[in-house]
Amino acid sequence: MYDSTLFIYVTFARGLFDSKPKLIGRGVNFHSPNPVNGKNEEFDRSVFFQHLRSLHNDDLGQIIISIPNASQLVSVNETNARKIEQLITWAESGSGPGIKEIYIYAKNLYPTHF
Numbered sequence: 001m002y003d004s005t006l007f008i009y010v011t012f013a014r015g016l017f018d019s020k021p022k023l024i025g026r027g028v029n030f031h032s033p034n035p036v037n038g039k040n041e042e043f044d045r046s047v048f049f050q051h052l053r054s055l056h057n058d059d060l061g062q063i064i065i066s067i068p069n070a071s072q073l074v075s076v077n078e079t080n081a082r083k084i085e086q087l088i089t090w091a092e093s094g095s096g097p098g099i100k101e102i103y104i105y106a107k108n109l110y111p112t113h114f
Contacts, residue, residue, distance in 0.1 A: 048103055051114055052084050060084070063106050067097070 052060065060080055064087060065071045074086045090096045107114040 043100060043103060045099065048099075048106075048114070049084070049088075052106070053080065055080065055110075055113075059110065063102075063109055066109060067102065067105050 052063075055063070057080055060083060061076075064074050064083065067087075070087060070090065073090045074083050078086070087102065088099060091099050091102045103114065
């Protein structure tokens, strides 16, 4: 009983740590491309957030600095989770560009990840 429980836990934990993307320009991304139906691409908010959370700090920083005015509103000294929260809060506010615009910037930088 103990061996099977330990095996399941180790297998689950290994999957958590093995699935981080590489740094910019350092190899192939582990995510498969999003399905595209002609010019209409389906936007899934929860999947988008999961992909943002899986990014390395440097990659998330690249997305933030590519979006006009975002780097002024997202703190550099925060965790990735807090940066994402600040970015999305700003994007969805009246002065932000909207979440789909953030998605477009992220997809342009990392087309195989988003």
